[in-house]
Amino acid sequence: METTCIMCPMGCALTIEEQDGVVKVRGNTCPRGEKYGVNEYVDPKRMVTTLLKVKGGGVLSVKTSEPFRKAQVSAVLQAAAKVLLDRSYKAGEVVVKDVAGSGVDLIATADLIFGEKA
Amino acid sequence: MKHFDVVIIGGGPAGMAAALGAREEGASVAILERDVRLGGILNQCIHNGFGLHYFGEELTGPEYAARFREKVLADRGVTVYLEAMVLSLTEERNVTAVSPTQGFIELSAGSIVLAMGCRERSAGAIGLMGTRPAGIYTAGMAQRLSNVGGFLVGKEAVILGSGDIGLIMARRMTSEGAKVKLVMEIMPFSSGLKRNIVQCLQDYDIPLRYSTTVTRVTGKERLTGVYIAPVDEKLQPILEKEEYVPCDTLLLSVGLIPENDLLTGMDVEMSPVTAGAVVDEYRQTSVSGIFSAGNVLHVHDLVDNVSEEAFIAGKSAAQYAAGKLSQGECVSVAAGEGVRYVLPQRVHKGEGKVRLYFRVNKVYRGKSVVVRSGDELLKRKKTMVLAPGEMQQIEIEKSLIKGDISVALEE
Numbered sequence: 191m192e193t194t195c196i197m198c199p200m201g202c203a204l205t206i207e208e209q210d211g212v213v214k215v216r217g218n219t220c221p222r223g224e225k226y227g228v229n230e231y232v233d234p235k236r237m238v239t240t241l242l243k244v245k246g247g248g249v250l251s252v253k254t255s256e257p258f259r260k261a262q263v264s265a266v267l268q269a270a271a272k273v274l275l276d277r278s279y280k281a282g283e284v285v286v287k288d289v290a291g292s293g294v295d296l297i298a299t300a301d302l303i304f305g306e307k308a
Numbered sequence: 309m310k311h312f313d314v315v316i317i318g319g320g321p322a323g324m325a326a327a328l329g330a331r332e333e334g335a336s337v338a339i340l341e342r343d344v345r346l347g348g349i350l351n352q353c354i355h356n357g358f359g360l361h362y363f364g365e366e367l368t369g370p371e372y373a374a375r376f377r378e379k380v381l382a383d384r385g386v387t388v389y390l391e392a393m394v395l396s397l398t399e400e401r402n403v404t405a406v407s408p409t410q411g412f413i414e415l416s417a418g419s420i421v422l423a424m425g426c427r428e429r430s431a432g433a434i435g436l437m438g439t440r441p442a443g444i445y446t447a448g449m450a451q452r453l454s455n456v457g458g459f460l461v462g463k464e465a466v467i468l469g470s471g472d473i474g475l476i477m478a479r480r481m482t483s484e485g486a487k488v489k490l491v492m493e494i495m496p497f498s499s500g501l502k503r504n505i506v507q508c509l510q511d512y513d514i515p516l517r518y519s520t521t522v523t524r525v526t527g528k529e530r531l532t533g534v535y536i537a538p539v540d541e542k543l544q545p546i547l548e549k550e551e552y553v554p555c556d557t558l559l560l561s562v563g564l565i566p567e568n569d570l571l572t573g574m575d576v577e578m579s580p581v582t583a584g585a586v587v588d589e590y591r592q593t594s595v596s597g598i599f600s601a602g603n604v605l606h607v608h609d610l611v612d613n614v615s616e617e618a619f620i621a622g623k624s625a626a627q628y629a630a631g632k633l634s635q636g637e638c639v640s641v642a643a644g645e646g647v648r649y650v651l652p653q654r655v656h657k658g659e660g661k662v663r664l665y666f667r668v669n670k671v672y673r674g675k676s677v678v679v680r681s682g683d684e685l686l687k688r689k690k691t692m693v694l695a696p697g698e699m700q701q702i703e704i705e706k707s708l709i710k711g712d713i714s715v716a717l718e719e
Contacts, residue, residue: 193510196503200693219692236507239355240483241369241455249458251354251370260511267483283376299354300370 193230197222206231234260238269242285244302245276252285252296265290278304309414310386312338313629314622315403317570318423320348321611322602322618326421327386329622335629336385337622340392340405344610346380348425349375349448350611352455354477355670357503361612367626372611376559386453389413394477397570399595418629419623422571422585426564428473431581434562434654438524441630443531446689447473447561451480466534467491468522470505471697472609479508481557488512489555490522494539497671499697501609523550524557531556564607574598581649582606588638588654589615589662590624594613599625606665609699632657639709644660644716646672648696655706655713663703666715668694675717679704682711688718 193220195202204227205216215227230237235257241249254266272284279285280296286296314330316323318343326418330337345351350358353369360366365374368686382385392407401420405413436444445453445461451473453459461634463486467474478488481541491509496518498505509516523535523545533554537545566584577586578595584605585593601621602614627633638654641664650666664679670693678689686704694700694717702715 194502194506196501196506198692199502199695199698201502201505203319236511237356237366238483241354241458243458247458249455251455253354253356253368263511271485281371299368300351300374 191231193227195223195226197226204230236260236263238263238266239299240270240296242270242273242275242296244304245274246305248302250275250279250285250302251299253299254289254292255284255295255297258292258294262290262292266292266294270296275302276304278302309402309415309416311418312336313418314338314421314625315340315401315415315419316421316423316622317397317403317415318348318425318602318604319343319346319388319390320423320425320602321350321373321376321614322423322604322621323348323393323421323427325378325615325618326423326599326601326622326625327383329619329624330421331383331385331622331631332624332625333626334385335418335626336387337626338387338389338417339380340389340394340413340415341401342391342393344391346377346388346390346596352448352452353439353476354455355480358611362439362615363609369611376615390450394570397574399574399598401597417597419625421625422568422593422598422600422604423602423606423618424567424570426566426607429560429563429565431560433565434560436450436522436525436560438535439527440529441525441527441529443527443556444525444558445560445600447471447477447559450557450559451477454484460486462486462555464489465557465559466522466536466553466555467559467561469493469561469563470516471499471561471563472504474505474559475500475508477559477561478514479637482512483515486557488514489553490514492515492522492536493518494521494543495519497695499506499554499695500642501697508618515621521545523547525558531558534558546586564603566604566607568604576595577625579606579649579653581643582651586653587651588656589620589652590628590633591621591652592628592633596630597625599628606649609697613699613701617665639712641713641715644678644714646670646675646717647715650715655709657709658706661703662705662706664713664715665699665701667699668673668696670715671695677702677715678718679713679715681709681713684710685709686713
């Protein structure tokens with residue numbers, strides 16, 4: 191697998207391969223790059239921020255409660271697209287629990303006053 | 309006419325931090341904000357990554373804004389005028405504004421903090437050739453329509469410019485079900501963060517082509533496509549290699565311009581490089597009592613730096629209004645080899661530390677940042693990599709200042 195290290199502005203081009211059960215990173219110039227490369231190969235994780243639709247118009251911004259498996263990002267986004275909110279929320283409140291079975295929740299990042307035009 | 313010690317124009321991240329800085333000095337403060345809420349552009353930046361430096365944790369834009377907004381609104385020493393569009397500002401520090409709820413507003417101030425932010429370069433600003441159909445947006449406009457309004461601006465998009473807003477919008481549109489076919493960058497490098505290139509483009513298999521630009525657009529009512537071509541070393545398109553990309557949306561992420569129109573007619577010295585005012589370490593402009601901070605002063609890449617800078621401006625503005633801002637002899641700060649600009653452009657001699665912010669003019673590896681004052685070496689710092697998209701900072705002791713200061717890159 192090839193990727194770019196994001197630990198600093200250097201942006202080293204990493205090549206990551208598995209040989210005899212050991213994950214090897216090439217192209218990094220520091221130990222942080224090696225750790226990043228191994229994580230990206232073995233178990234890459236991402237935070238997701240997106241919008242949920244509000245009944246009658248408008249949107250509410252949300253984020254996942256923590257980073258989760260990258261392979262599930264598209265399932266989470268698809269589940270979020272189907273949500274239609276019909277009440278008020280406070281920033282920090284859980285809006286969708288265990289979204290798409292990912293193990294993480296969607297949390298409001300802003301206040302939503304239902305019925306008030308944005 | 310109502311009087312305040314400090315009047316702040318703009319209620320985004322800079323304006324809010326300036327207010328808190330001024331309040332630390334006990335000043336009476338007014339903020340004039342043209343939107344319906346405080347927070348500025350942060351309100352539409354729903355992605356995370358804000359606050360790592362300032363708060364030591366990763367927040368989304370609305371969350372970062374709320375941290376400041378709650379403090380500002382809870383402080384009875386700050387009067388906030390919302391939906392207030394400032395019409396004029398004078399060197400005598402009188403401000404006029406209009407708002408649908410309060411009508412005509414006239415304020416006088418002991419000092420002013422300019423915190424109006426910046427505007428995006430538009431299709432006209434880059435001389436985009438071709439027709440003028442619907443479907444051409446600046447990236448920030450598309451972001452606002454999407455994240456505040458809830459509208460998806462198109463289904464098949466091409467993005468010109470690889471600045472962070474363009475990269476973030478590539479991911480946002482993809483998340484909302486649109487197809488982003490291509491991101492182009494006229495330069496051979498991106499001004500966006502590496503993290504955004506990986507997590508907004510590579511994660512979604514969106515190609516990024518360097519040294520490529522849009523040569524013209526087609527479509528009558530709605531955009532139908534763009535012609536693109538690689539550019540030579542002089543950034544001129546190589547037309548023989550032009551190709552056509554059908555799409556219904558073109559997003560432009562081609563730079564930001566500080567919004568200093570209010571200063572027209574005033575004698576504020578401006579920097580041709582930053583398009584903002586020339587300031588000292590208090591962020592005071594050449595017109596005494598008028599301060600500037602945030603993106604209206606110079607375009608930042610991290611809001612954390614905006615907050616820090618604006619807090620200084622607000623605090624200093626309050627000290628000025630109270631007649632307590634010490635102003636002795638100044639030296640100038642200049643950009644040397646490899647450095648595009650340094651801010652502040654003037655520093656007072658005296659005690660304490662001052663942090664110099666600067667940007668390099670292209671990507672450098674293995675250079676040292678060297679600060680000199682007169683003939684004396686003040687600081688030398690070895691670096692791995694320096695990129696124009698990442699603002700750098702270096703701190704110096706004021707007591708060591710001997711003469712004019714320069715910041716340069718050396719081997």
